[in-house]
Amino acid sequence: xxxxxQDPGPLSVPEGAIVSLxxxxxxxxxxxxxxxxxxxxxxxxxxxxxxxxGNKEDGRFTAQVDKSSKYISLFIRDSQxxxxxxxxxxxxxxxxxxxxxxxxxxxxxx
Amino acid sequence: xxDIYQTPxxxxxGTGKKITLECSQTMGHDKMxxxxxxxxxxxxxxxxxxxxxxxxKGDLSxxxxxxxxRTEHFPLTLESARPSHTSQYLCASAAxxxxxxxxxxxxxxx
Numbered sequence: 001x002x003x004x005x006q007d008p009g010p011l012s013v014p015e016g017a018i019v020s021l022x023x024x025x026x027x028x029x030x031x032x033x034x035x036x037x038x039x040x041x042x043x044x045x046x047x048x049x050x051x052x053x054g055n056k057e058d059g060r061f062t063a064q065v066d067k068s069s070k071y072i073s074l075f076i077r078d079s080q081x082x083x084x085x086x087x088x089x090x091x092x093x094x095x096x097x098x099x100x101x102x103x104x105x106x107x108x109x110x
Numbered sequence: 111x112x113d114i115y116q117t118p119x120x121x122x123x124g125t126g127k128k129i130t131l132e133c134s135q136t137m138g139h140d141k142m143x144x145x146x147x148x149x150x151x152x153x154x155x156x157x158x159x160x161x162x163x164x165x166x167k168g169d170l171s172x173x174x175x176x177x178x179x180r181t182e183h184f185p186l187t188l189e190s191a192r193p194s195h196t197s198q199y200l201c202a203s204a205a206x207x208x209x210x211x212x213x214x215x216x217x218x219x220x
Contacts, residue, residue, distance in 0.1 A: 008150050032207055043114075043200050043211030044153075088153070092207065097168075100145075100153040 003027050004091055004101040012107045019076040019108075023089035023101050026070065030091040030099075033065050035074045038086045038103065047087075048074065079108045113137055116201050116212035123191055124220050131186045131215045133201030141204040142184040146170060146197050147214070153200065159184055191219045 006023040013019055021035075032051055036044035048063040050056045056063045064073040072089050086103040113136040123129055135142065140161045145153040155168030159178040173195070174188050184203075188195055196219050202209040 004152070043213050045211065046208050049208065097155060098209065102150055102152040
């Protein structure tokens with residue numbers, strides 16, 4: 001079983017929609033959770049960083065972690081065509097390296 | 111935008127050739143990483159360094175080698191390229207848990 005899993009998509013939504021991207025993980029020792037956004041032919045860039053369970057909001061983006069169910073979510077409000085990218089979730093323990101999921105490809109259609 | 115650079119961006123090379131992928135960062139980060147990324151797959155860590163003269167192999171078995179003689183420079187070398195080395199190679203540096211990625215090198219071995 002992979003430590004971090006996510007549906008690869010592709011996910012296609014109309015502009016303005018609320019997008020929900022999800023990951024599951026298996027290692028209960030993970031405490032730090034991240035979402036990276038990767039545009040085509042570019043390296044990933046950090047979008048959101050959260051510690052333990054709870055919500056974190058940054059503009060149109062909300063990251064949610066539920067440690068009881070080992071579930072990580074990223075919500076995008078009022079999605080824009082510029083949000084079209086691959087979204088990678090990632091997790092780590094307090095002492096180990098970051099583990100990345102395979103990414104979900106998102107297309108926002110104007 | 112993160113100041114981390116990779117060259118070349120694209121490389122097509124024949125089997126058996128020796129190649130070096132360059133990675134440089136100007137942020138003074140001690141931690142640097144090399145990942146391999148294939149379409150629809152998670153990033154696989156192949157090498158990392160926590161400072162000058164420190165290098166470690168990652169989770170993915172790799173026939174490549176790295177060196178860290180200067181803080182800002184973390185080149186990856188393949189002594190004899192094979193078609194199985196065809197992939198995207200991403201370099202990253204980190205401050206704390208936040209990793210900053212370069213644009214990647216797309217390597218094709220014929």
